[in-house]
Amino acid sequence: MIIDFRSDTVTKPTPGMMDAMMKASVGDDVFREDPTVNLLEKNMADLFNMEGALFCASGTMSNQIAITSHTRPGDELICEQEAHVYIYEGGGIAFNAGCQARPIAGDRGRIEAEQVLKSINADDVHKARTSLVCLENTSNRGGGSCYELEEIKKIRRVCDEHKLILHLDGARLFNAMIAKNEKPGDYGSLFHSISVCFNKGLGCPAGSILLGTDKFIKQARRIRKVFGGGMRQAGFLAATVLYALDKNVERLNTDHKHAKKIGEALQKHPLVKMVLPVETNLVIFELNDGEDPHSFISRMKEKEVLLLTISNNRLRIVTHLDISEEMVSDFLKTLAQFE
Numbered sequence: 001m002i003i004d005f006r007s008d009t010v011t012k013p014t015p016g017m018m019d020a021m022m023k024a025s026v027g028d029d030v031f032r033e034d035p036t037v038n039l040l041e042k043n044m045a046d047l048f049n050m051e052g053a054l055f056c057a058s059g060t061m062s063n064q065i066a067i068t069s070h071t072r073p074g075d076e077l078i079c080e081q082e083a084h085v086y087i088y089e090g091g092g093i094a095f096n097a098g099c100q101a102r103p104i105a106g107d108r109g110r111i112e113a114e115q116v117l118k119s120i121n122a123d124d125v126h127k128a129r130t131s132l133v134c135l136e137n138t139s140n141r142g143g144g145s146c147y148e149l150e151e152i153k154k155i156r157r158v159c160d161e162h163k164l165i166l167h168l169d170g171a172r173l174f175n176a177m178i179a180k181n182e183k184p185g186d187y188g189s190l191f192h193s194i195s196v197c198f199n200k201g202l203g204c205p206a207g208s209i210l211l212g213t214d215k216f217i218k219q220a221r222r223i224r225k226v227f228g229g230g231m232r233q234a235g236f237l238a239a240t241v242l243y244a245l246d247k248n249v250e251r252l253n254t255d256h257k258h259a260k261k262i263g264e265a266l267q268k269h270p271l272v273k274m275v276l277p278v279e280t281n282l283v284i285f286e287l288n289d290g291e292d293p294h295s296f297i298s299r300m301k302e303k304e305v306l307l308l309t310i311s312n313n314r315l316r317i318v319t320h321l322d323i324s325e326e327m328v329s330d331f332l333k334t335l336a337q338f339e
């Protein structure tokens with residue numbers, strides 16, 4: 001039995017989810033005639049108390065549409081230096097939006113209002129126009145760390161004072177909300193736009209939603225078409241999301257418990273130097289100096305455990321829908337044999 005900790009994107013649809021797909025009523029979504037997509041967009045907008053929503057193929061597409069919609073070529077956006085929008089979207093800030101990034105060093109992927117304030121360019125012909133701030137919650141490379149709502153409120157105040165747009169890359173926002181006992185409306189009132197992934201912890205095969213005002217969503221829909229993201233009978237995918245919103249949100253708690261258990265075992269392990277605090281479903285750790293992460297990964301692979309490196313010395317374990325309690329205890333037994 002393979003224990004696949006590489007990512008929460010590796011999950012496969014369950015029979016219940018497949019059944020929801022089979023029963024979906026569909027139409028041409030570019031004509032706005034897919035009832036299941038329309039329902040999903042309405043439900044998500046209502047859930048977050050935002051005006052509109054747009055179903056997109058991936059989180060990258062949602063983020064890139066947002067960045068392109070909110071900016072003009074030559075603008076600068078502020079983000080944390082390890083933000084997904086900056087390092088994992090193929091240079092899309094430049095390629096799609098013609099913008100540049102001002103990456104700043106935060107704490108496990110999170111930045112503070114004071115840092116945002118200091119990074120805004122003066123109104124000066126030499127400088128790029130600062131127009132957008134992108135936050136990420138939970139932070140992927142921050143090891144699934146979560147923002148405090150109070151800090152986001154402060155950042156929003158800075159944005160309002162300087163006429164900046166505030167976008168949230170909420171690929172794992174449901175993980176954050178479950179861990180911190182927060183409501184979607186808390187986020188809807190703080191951000192101009194939000195992207196949320198369904199292909200991660202919620203266990204869907206594909207899809208993401210982009211949320212914002214009606215005016216923004218109208219522009220986003222146009223850019224989605226330009227990006228080649230106008231899908232037709234997308235209701236088959238939207239049906240998996242409606243199913244997941246009903247069945248797979250509360251259970252994220254289980255993934256978080258599994259991750260904590262793994263984090264605690266790694267913390268005590270003689271080969272491990274450091275584990276980032278475990279707040280949600282991601283566990284990032286470093287081996288002792290001189291230990292080769294790649295040989296650790298190969299040895300784990302021989303025991304049918306899969307994990308990834310995310311840098312020269314950092315490894316990552318992700319818990320998800322297809323990781324059972326039994327797999328976690330099997331892994332802990334395997335880990336205990338390593339020395």
Ligand SMILES: *Cc1c(COP(=O)(O)O)cnc(C)c1O
Pocket residue numbers: 057058059060061063084085136138139140169171172197199200208
């Ligand atoms: C996974 C992820 C995305 C989007 O990924 P897709 O694979 O394009 O859906 C965006 N932001 C963060 C933080 C992510 O972890």
